[in-house]
Amino acid sequence: MRPSTLDPLFASVTSLPGIGPKVGGLMTGLIAPAGAADAKVRDLLFHLPSGTIDRRRRVLVADAPEAEIVTLCLRIGRHAYPAKAAGNQPARILAEDASGEITLTYFRPNRPWLERLLPEGEEMIVSGKVERFNGRAAMVHPDFVAPVAEAELMALVEPIYPLTAGLAARTLRKAIDAALERVPDVPEWIDPELVRRHGLPAFDQALKRIHAPQTPLDATPQAPAWRRLAYxxxxxxxxxxxxxxxxxxxxxxxxxxxxxxxxxxxxxxxxxxxxxxxxxxxxxxxxxxxxxxxxxxxxxxxxxxxxxxxxxxxxxxxxxxxxxxxxxxxxxxxxxxxxxxxxxxxxxxxxxxxxxxxxxxxxxxxxxxxxxxxxxxxxxxxxxxxxxxxxxxxxxxxxxxxxxxxxxxxxxxxxxxxxxxxxxxxxxxxxxxxxxxxxxxxxxxxxxxxxKPAGRQPITTVAVPMERLGEIANRVGRAIEQGERVYWVCPLVEESEKSDLTAADERYASLRQLFGDAVGLVHGQMSAEEKDAAMTAFKSGQTRIIVATTVIEVGVDVPEASIMVIEHAERFGLSQLHQLRGRVGRGSRASSCVLLYRGPLGETARARIAILRETEDGFRIAEEDLKLRGEGDILGTRQSGLQSFRMARLDExxxxxxxxxxxxxxxxxxxxxxxxxxxxxxxxxxxxxxxxxxxxxxxxx
Structure with a gap:
């Protein structure tokens, strides 16, 4: 039986004030573990910020940098509302400090609400991004507004959370604040010496520190509070x-x-x-x-x-x-x-x-x-x-x-x-x-x-843009005339309107026009018998080129295969590219792996290809892959024995x-x-x- 002290954390989020079935349903989709019927209070607490807004920067209007969040102390002046016939024109509230004027702009204005929020003649704290139009400062829909007297209530460092359509940031924030009040006093399960050595706060303090940070660093994975929860x-x-x-x-x-x-x-x-x-x-x-x-x-x-x-x-x-x-x-x-x-x-x-x-x-x-x-x-x-x-x-x-x-x-x-x-x-x-x-x-x-065992050949790895596809096809033609065998890997099985990736079926058809019956096809949507027949024909030499999806990634052994062509290499993970490359270089022939990519390459894709060209050590490649993309999907399948963590980051x-x-x-x-x-x-x-x-x-x- 679960200890009763933990019951408040396992109550449904709908038990929190202001969370009805509709919002509860949105939260379940966002924060509940896969397969859970509803989100619990615990899930809210384990939903950590993705960043913060730092409102500690107080400046004068004249000094406010453009497109950065700042906090201003303003005297509110005249309100100007659009005429009803003006349609979608905004309301403009003029305000000023000792250095100059700024316009606070609100679209689809609710006049009584704005007059209560920003009373004329009052000193107010206003926070948001400043923009300049024709040299005049403006702030569209300020993030935070409060009378100067209430400024100490303001969250100067505000956490930002991953959201879902229909769920307002303010609603989530209020729910997390309510959840924090329900955290029970739990006994310490970490070894006291470890707590001391790593400077880890208590469990409840760690949750409060991350969800109510005093500085932006408090809500980062390197902070003691986050490391505590990761541990x-x-x-x-x-x-x-x-x-x-x-x-x-x-x-x-x-x-x-x-x-x-x-x-x-x-x-x-x-x-x-x-x-x-x-x-x-x-x-x-x-x-x-x-x-x-x-x-x-x-x-x-x-x-x-x-x-x-x-x-x-x-x-x-x-x-x-x-x-x-x-x-x-x-x-x-x-x-x-x-x-x-x-x-x-x-x-x-x-x-x-x-x-x-x-x-x-x-x-x-x-x-x-x-x-x-x-x-x-x-x-x-x-x-x-x-x-x-x-x-x-x-x-x-x-x-x-x-x-x-x-x-x-x-x-x-x-x-x-x-x-x-x-x-x-x-x-x-x-x-x-x-x-x-x-x-x-x-x-x-x-x-x-x-x-590798003795006798295994090194594999030459080259990266080639898709524009040189014709050259690669010619090189493959010469290779099969000399008795070599070729894997040609594509990311998808059939052409889809949602994607520009070349489908295995389409590449198979185009290569058959060039090389006829020497080309075979194998992909995950075939039956076991069809896959076996295709691989047997390739192993026996009846076909010389096998167009495949990643079903050939693991274990299939054809020593005569000496060329691996991988289309859209930029779309594959590093470990997966290494696995695919390992299908060649198993016989006595010198082998090569051609990474066909569509430019321009992003930074991660470029780094992946560079590492692959540099080394064949799979363990080093796996460590680099982890650095490049976190634990994400490193084993090539989400249905792996590997669990994914909610707060811990394997790379951090x-x-x-x-x-x-x-x-x-x-x-x-x-x-x-x-x-x-x-x-x-x-x-x-x-x-x-x-x-x-x-x-x-x-x-x-």
Whole structure:
């Protein structure tokens, strides 16, 4: 049960004075978490300013800079109202100070209201932007007006908030002020030494400081108040991940030591020797598998760093201990590719493989299920079909998940419910900055594969304006005559009136006019069978150019492909461009990546392209991508395991994430059931940030 002290924060915004159902509905659309039926008082408090207006600058009319917000002390003079026949003419109120005159202009004037607001002969404080027409100063619709006697009530630094159509800034401001009055006195959940070292205010003080700033700096992400709230959000998230990890590790795992015989056979059958990074990752994985606690490990490798071989050797270690492995791929194309890539080496070592996808049915499926259940199959490869109810394993010891960022933390728990607490090894070819790894995978240990396997060719990257499209098409024609293969990536599937991006269908048609049947097409709107057929034709050389959307971004392996053309490269994220580029340079040929862009390039697009030309290190690219566009959509999909934060900014508050991860793990080591006073405060934090599920994990024990 949520502590009753937090109830005022979980009341609907419509419980605040002046907020009816209509305004409440607008607020829900603006500030409530996805899927919430209505906005809560807490959501208002967590809706932080996007900037401030500084009204502390008091000047004389004559000195007022144009188009900047200033505050003037004026004596109000004559009111001049338009005649009724004048239609949309404004009211003009003349005012002055010792240095000169200014006209206060109001369109669609309400005369009685204006006469009450600006009484003739009164001294008033007026704030807004000054403009000059023919040398005369004017202010259109001042932002703030008050008698001099009431000037101390004026918010000299006013926060500005993101709004939505129909919701007035003043209405939102009043609602936030009312919400601040409801903030309860909560116990401190942050370690006192950390509070002291970082100069963090208390939770309630932090909210008040940001929403009622004394200086513009008080409402910036670097301010102590904002850093306090960012840390709270990180700590809640890391605590939830640590509780998930504690729950998974509580179930005693299987000891999968093995004697190394199968692994030695596989290494002997490989056409290359393992890199230092692969050998180190394998040492970490085998140490985890041999321990009685369950392994929960993330294997991060750049495009083409050799993760699949590491996974195969881990699955061989499971087999040496008499256990089966399941390899889960996000798409059928990738599942088939893993099966084809592993088959020869696995069979040479005496390992039996089976491919299970949603396409299997009837007798063939029944035979596979029987072989899996009886333990005849050592390694099962497939899509989500591996975890359907009718799939039973003889002894499942290891689950390997490819491209884990497609699955969230709760799927991680589901994936390992088959079998007797199997170990979990998760792989991603998306280089993810360290802060994001902690955000999405804080419950896991991490192994990183740096560098590429021996023999991989460097890729030459060039940026070319769209005007030179004809030249690129000619170059592609010469390349396919010499037996090379080409990826041609477009951002959209079909031409849309809303966008000038070239559609994949349209580019496919234009390239077919030049190169005939040598051109194939693959995109996300095709069925799995159509995609497979298109990729098989490309892999076999039946087609030499494949026009594609980003469905080929992850994992598809065609060693003969040596040219990657990306249209409208300026529209793609840096990590996504790097992923696409990694589809070439996998064979013995020198490879190139052509970034076609439509100018003029913005600053961010130019920086992206420059970084891509400079380096092939995916981890450096990912860090730069985070700096360029924040956490936004760094993993290429909003449906990723990565949550987005409401107040914390991964690019601004990265240093706090690591502290939160360590603090959460240490807290659970000392107080695994959160029963101490600080533990009880931590439960309040989890409820406050919507981590109720984590508290349920705690109760389930």
């Amino acid at each position: 709270d959000e990180f700590l809640a998230s890391q605590m939830a991940l640590a509780l998930s990890r504690q729950r998974m590790r509580k179930t005693r795992g299987q000891v999968l030591g093995g004697d190394g015989t199968l692994r030695r056979r596989i290494e002997a059958a490989l056409p290359f020797t393992l890199t230092q990074a692969q050998a180190q990752a394998l040492r970490e994985i085998h140490a985890d598998m041999a321990a009685p606690e369950r392994m929960i490990r993330l294997l991060q490798g750049d495009v083409g760093a050799g993760k699949t071989v590491v996974a195969l050797l881990a699955m061989a270690a499971a087999r040496e201990s008499g256990a089966q492995s399941a390899l889960l791929a996000p798409t059928e194309i990738l599942a088939r590719q893993h099966h084809a890539g592993m088959a020869a080496i696995a069979e040479a070592a005496g390992l039996s493989l089976c491919l299970l996808t949603g396409r299997d049915n009837g007798r063939a499926r029944a035979a596979k299920l029987e072989a899996i259940a009886s333990g005849q199959v050592d390694i099962v490869i497939g899509t989500h079909a591996l975890f359907q109810d009718d799939v039973a394993y003889g002894r499942l010891g290891l689950v390997v998940v490819d491209e884990q960022h497609r699955f969230g933390v709760h799927q991680r728990l589901q994936l390992t419910r088959k079998g007797n607490a199997p170990d979990l090894l998760v792989m991603t070819a998306t280089p993810i900055p360290r802060t994001l790894v902690l955000a999405a995978f804080g419950d896991m240990d991490v192994s990183r594969l740096h560098g 508050h990265a240093d706090l994430m690591e502290i939160a991860r360590d603090d959460a793990r240490l807290m659970l080591t000392r107080d695994p059931t959160l029963e101490t006073p600080r533990g009880a405060a931590m439960r309040q934090l989890l409820y406050l940030f919507g981590k109720d599920e984590a508290v349920r994990l705690l109760k389930a024990g």
